[in-house]
Structures are given as C-alpha cells and as structure tokens.
Amino acid sequence: MNGATRNLIEVRDLTVGYGNxxxxxxxNFDVRRGEVFAILGASGSGxxxxxxxxxxxxxxxxxDVLISGASIVQAEGEERMRIxxxxxxxxxxxxxxxxxxxxxxVRLPLDEFTDLSEVAKDLIxxxxxxxxxxxxxxxxxxxxxxGGMQKRAGIxxxxxxxxxxxxxDEPSAGLDPITSAGLDxxxxxxxxxxxxxxxxxxxxxxxxxxxxxxxxxxxxLIRGIAAEGAPxxxxxxxxxxxxxxxxxxxxx
Amino acid sequence: MPVSSxxxxxxxxxxxxxxxxxxxxVITGELDTESTPLAWRNLExxxxxxxxxxxxxxxxxxxxxxxxxxxxxxLSIGGMTPGANVTLIGLxxxxxxLLRSFSKEDFETLQEHEPTCSSIVEDVGAATSTWLSDxxxxxxxxxxxxxxxxxxxxxxxxxxxxxxxxxxxxxxVNALPVVSLLTFLVGMVIAFESAQxxxxxxAQVFVANLLGLVMSRELGPVMxxxxxxxxxxxxxxxxxxxxxxxxxxxALETMxxxxxxxLVIQRVVAGILLTxxxxxxxxxxxxxxxxxxxxxxxxxxxxxxxQIQTSLHFGDIAExxxxxxxxxxxxxxxxxxxxxxxxxxxxxxxxxxxxxxxxSILLIIFADAIFAAxxxxxxx
Numbered sequence: 168m169n170g171a172t173r174n175l176i177e178v179r180d181l182t183v184g185y186g187n188x189x190x191x192x193x194x195n196f197d198v199r200r201g202e203v204f205a206i207l208g209a210s211g212s213g214x215x216x217x218x219x220x221x222x223x224x225x226x227x228x229x230x231d232v233l234i235s236g237a238s239i240v241q242a243e244g245e246e247r248m249r250i251x252x253x254x255x256x257x258x259x260x261x262x263x264x265x266x267x268x269x270x271x272x273v274r275l276p277l278d279e280f281t282d283l284s285e286v287a288k289d290l291i292x293x294x295x296x297x298x299x300x301x302x303x304x305x306x307x308x309x310x311x312x313x314g315g316m317q318k319r320a321g322i323x324x325x326x327x328x329x330x331x332x333x334x335x336d337e338p339s340a341g342l343d344p345i346t347s348a349g350l351d352x353x354x355x356x357x358x359x360x361x362x363x364x365x366x367x368x369x370x371x372x373x374x375x376x377x378x379x380x381x382x383x384x385x386x387x388l389i390r391g392i393a394a395e396g397a398p399x400x401x402x403x404x405x406x407x408x409x410x411x412x413x414x415x416x417x418x419x
Numbered sequence: 420m421p422v423s424s425x426x427x428x429x430x431x432x433x434x435x436x437x438x439x440x441x442x443x444x445v446i447t448g449e450l451d452t453e454s455t456p457l458a459w460r461n462l463e464x465x466x467x468x469x470x471x472x473x474x475x476x477x478x479x480x481x482x483x484x485x486x487x488x489x490x491x492x493x494l495s496i497g498g499m500t501p502g503a504n505v506t507l508i509g510l511x512x513x514x515x516x517l518l519r520s521f522s523k524e525d526f527e528t529l530q531e532h533e534p535t536c537s538s539i540v541e542d543v544g545a546a547t548s549t550w551l552s553d554x555x556x557x558x559x560x561x562x563x564x565x566x567x568x569x570x571x572x573x574x575x576x577x578x579x580x581x582x583x584x585x586x587x588x589x590x591x592v593n594a595l596p597v598v599s600l601l602t603f604l605v606g607m608v609i610a611f612e613s614a615q616x617x618x619x620x621x622a623q624v625f626v627a628n629l630l631g632l633v634m635s636r637e638l639g640p641v642m643x644x645x646x647x648x649x650x651x652x653x654x655x656x657x658x659x660x661x662x663x664x665x666x667x668x669x670a671l672e673t674m675x676x677x678x679x680x681x682l683v684i685q686r687v688v689a690g691i692l693l694t695x696x697x698x699x700x701x702x703x704x705x706x707x708x709x710x711x712x713x714x715x716x717x718x719x720x721x722x723x724x725x726q727i728q729t730s731l732h733f734g735d736i737a738e739x740x741x742x743x744x745x746x747x748x749x750x751x752x753x754x755x756x757x758x759x760x761x762x763x764x765x766x767x768x769x770x771x772x773x774x775x776x777x778x779s780i781l782l783i784i785f786a787d788a789i790f791a792a793x794x795x796x797x798x799x
Contacts, residue, residue, distance in 0.1 A: 266766070281456065284459060287459060289529055290526060291486060293521070294485065297525060306529065
C-alpha cells in the first residue's frame, strides 16, 4: 500500500496563526484511513485553530492540507465544495439549527444535495437517528434536547451523507462522564462499523484512551507537535516528561 | 418474462416471475445517492403492475450506501409491492447491520406526527396571560428603576460612573454627527416646504419663527429620541439580551446582585443626562439647516436670526428639554427591559432588539402626545 492511499489527510509544513501571531509553526502529520486520530494539548495550544484549518474554515499562513490527495487550501469554488462534502463536522455545541426539528436538521444535507424522494430522505434520516439512539426525539426541537442529545444529533447530521471522514471538535466538552462514555462508544461503533475515519480535538483523557488509535500532543512553547503515537505508548515512552505527566493526569 | 432497466444507471435489475406465483428480483451494480432517486422511481413503477404473493430480492452483487439501503428497506417492508412478502437474500453482514437501524415504526411515528395546532380560544388566553405578566413585569421594572435612579442620584458614590460615561460616549458623543445631520436635513425640508404656502400670504419671513418653534418644541427632542432608540436602545437590548443568553444575568442574580441595579440604572441615568444634550445639538442643527434656505429666499442673516430670537421663548426650549429627559428615560429603560426579557435560542436576541426599537418609538410618540396636551392647556 503506498502513502497516497494509506493516508487520508496529509498535513505539510502547516503554519497557522492570527495576524502576526503564529500559533503553530510548520506542523507535519498524517491521518491514516480508518483510524481514530486525536489532537491533544493544553488550553490555548491551538487545537481548535488547527482543526478549523483542517476543515478549510480558515486559510493558513503557509503550508498545505491534503484530504485524499486534494488540497483544501488551494481548492476554490466547486472543487472546494466537492472536498467539503467528503467529510462531516461535529461542532462543539452540536450547531443544530434551532428552527428545525431534529429529523429536519439531519435531513437538511439530503434535501440540499440529493434528488431522493421524501420517503427515502425520511427513512435515511431516521436510520441515522436510530444509529445514535435518538429515534424517539425525531420531532423535537434542538432547544428541547439535552447537551449530550444535541451532540448525538449533530453526529447524525454529520454522517447522513455517508462521509468517510468525520471531524469532532471537543465531543465530550460539557458532558457528564456517563454521557461522554456513551458518546465514545458511539464513535468506536461508527469507526469500526462504518469504517469512518475520525479526527477529534479533545482534552478528555478518558475518552482518548478508550477511542483514539493515535494522538498528537501540541506544545504551545515550541508551537508544534511535542509527541505523536498511540496514547497508551506515549503515556510511558513520550520523549518529553511533561507529555508523560499530561497523559498520566499529573500536574506538570 | 424478464424486464431490464435503463442502461444509463450504474444499477441493473432483473425481475422474473415463477409459475408458483412468486417472483425473483436480482439487483446488481451500485446504488448510491446519485443513482437511487431514478432507480427508486423506475423500480416502483415496474413493480406496481406485478401481482405476486412472494418476492425474493437477491442483492448479492449490489454495492450500496445509505440511500441504497433506504431503497432496499422500503422494498423489504413491502413499500413497493403492497401485500407481498419480501425477503432480502445475499446482503453482506455489514450492510445487514446497518439495515437494522431502519425502522418502520419510526417512519410511521414521523408521518403521524402533526405540528400541534392550538385553538383560537387557547391562543387568546395565552396572549392575554403573556400580556398581563408582561404588564406586571413592566410595573415592577419601572418601580425598581425609579427607586434605583433616585438612590443613585442621592448617593452618587453607589453608582458605577465609569459605565455611565462609557454609555454617554457610545450613545451620546458618537451619535452627534448622525443626529445633527438628520435634523439639519429635516430643518431644510421644513423651510422649503413651508416657504411656498407662506409666500401666498406674503409671510415668508415667518418661516424662521416656524422653524424655531417646531424644532425646539417637537422635532428636536423627538428626532434625537428616535435616533437614540434606533442607535443605542437596540444596542442596549442586544447587549443585555446576549448577557441573558450567556447566563451572565443569572450569574449576577446568584451573586446577589440585582441586574437592574448593576446594568440598567447606569444606562437610564446616562440616557436621562445625554438626551437633553443631544436635543440641544439637534435643535441647533435644525435651525442651521433652515437658515441657508431663508438666505436663498433673499432674507439677510441678521433678520433671520432676529426673527428666531424674538419668536423663541424660554418656555419653548424648556418644553423641548423636559420632553427629552422623559424620552431618554423611556428609551433607555424600555430597551433594557426588552433586553432582560430575552428568551432562549438564537432568534431571541434579534426579537428583543426589534421589540426594544418598536416599543421605544411607540412610547416616545405616546409621551409626546401627552406632553402636547399638557402644554396646550398650560399655555391657555
């Protein structure tokens, strides 16, 4: 298997920042097809900024991001839309549209991008809701859902077009440990059952050990990656002592 | 008799009827979001004419995504062949697993779900009760604001004067150019419009008197207040509304701080202090707008100024300024009240901003009418 098919995302010399302030300097890493990849780091280390560059919301200062070999940085117009449709994104708060019911939220991409019949769209949307365990909340408005339910509805909307790649921004932020564990189980199920590649930003160590195949740890001091590897391995063998402490949940 | 599907689709099917009344449908190829819509329609119309008690659907050589699975599911529950018993064979285990997430019950529940429609009696009742609780809230609010403003004026130490000055700058100083421009133009328009009818009586010089009176008594304070409502009242409502949505108002309450005392009083005091100042500028700008018109009609500047001076009395200016104090208090407090009444959700802040501008302008005109009645009777 050559590199192009093995890696779903390739990040090359990516330099990101705001104005003159560089947050990450010449970062390189790959995300392999089918893995659950986590971006770790303390608050303010640029995790969410990095994610927003991976999904093409922000333009980097320098470098490139390739998704299935196509650059999301250089793509424009129709080509960019084509790359964007390949993946789903779950935003921190779920980002459901408040005026639509849960099932309408999930159906929205189908309404916009396909010619499927009403029956087909309803069937697909409901099956995705059942996958995330929300079939009974289909006709409720997002405001009536709890935080964990909103995130699961957000995942259902993100997977409705059968993406091969899903980005999650802090999936367990603001959730209780039990709901968060349920979300981890859902991520594992989707990753193994549907073969979806996950890229998630998080600082929830428990969920990293339970779902992530590989992690990178961002260091605000060197403005780059301090360590990369399987979380359990890094916990013992990371070159930087603070990374080992971080992963063992000790104060640095 | 085998029937084949159109060639342009990446998916093909073959339907064969057996002698025992059962049928066999073999689907091969690829069913994705692109090909499914057409395949769905074609397959449905093709199966509509078939009378059979049992169909075996062979999908061993079919690749499909969620859209294709939806089709297979619809087929398997008899959605295209009512009354027939449909079995899927050869579906790979992975898709089998996914197919289990489709549910007929969920679909039926969704179809049966109708948006709740309330009766007119219910609507009237709900509207009345909202109106009453709104009224109650307003009365409480007026009381709290009045008490707060009086205490803070009696004991000025208790006020956050820094905040008052910030509002003063944002809502007052920064509004000067636009308020001046507005009344300058209004003054010009009034001079132009009144010059012609007055000319018929040879009374064109009285345009100056008219301008002085209308600007100082009516348009100066009203224009300044409307501008304040649109520019700053909406900002107050949006600011407080966002704080409400972000639970900052709740945070204040749980800290034992009254949001009215902490956020509203400063704005109301700033509103009361800055509106008269804005009004003075508005009056001046209005007169300045009318003067060029009068000069253009051939009156010398000295004569125009003298006309304005003799026609304007202290009472007129006092009336305008006292109105403007009331307008300032109304705009600031109503906008803050609408901000504090903000509900939940992304639309709430927009709604309360709209309501703040609408209620402010309505109340300004109401108050203006009351003032007009009072001053008319006083002058008699």
